[in-house]
Amino acid sequence: MFQPMLALWLAVSSGLLTLAASAQTPAVPPARAAASALVARTPATPGEYRSALEGYQPYSENKMVPWKEANDTVGKIGGWRAYAKEATEGQGQQWHAGHAAPAASAAKPAASQAKP
Numbered sequence: 001m002f003q004p005m006l007a008l009w010l011a012v013s014s015g016l017l018t019l020a021a022s023a024q025t026p027a028v029p030p031a032r033a034a035a036s037a038l039v040a041r042t043p044a045t046p047g048e049y050r051s052a053l054e055g056y057q058p059y060s061e062n063k064m065v066p067w068k069e070a071n072d073t074v075g076k077i078g079g080w081r082a083y084a085k086e087a088t089e090g091q092g093q094q095w096h097a098g099h100a101a102p103a104a105s106a107a108k109p110a111a112s113q114a115k116p
Contacts, residue, residue, distance in 0.1 A: 065073075077083075 074080075074083075078085075
């Protein structure tokens, strides 16, 4: 259902908003004007070309190991615990550098000692 008053109100308000928005923006922002003036005063010098692919190393596929051999190797190393230990080696000092260990004689809260 078409309502002419609503259509007229929407057309007028969108036009006024467009005019208000364009009136608030300067023709050339001051920062851009200063930058373009600086570029105009600077003599052009040829740039140095560096390729984006300068340090490219092509993909090389790793040697595939049979799964039984991989499982045996993990078993000889010590299983998943060896990998976990390897991942956390040397990190304990970094994580605990900002605070001290709790005192050994610290008493537990009474709520945790009482059982219902």
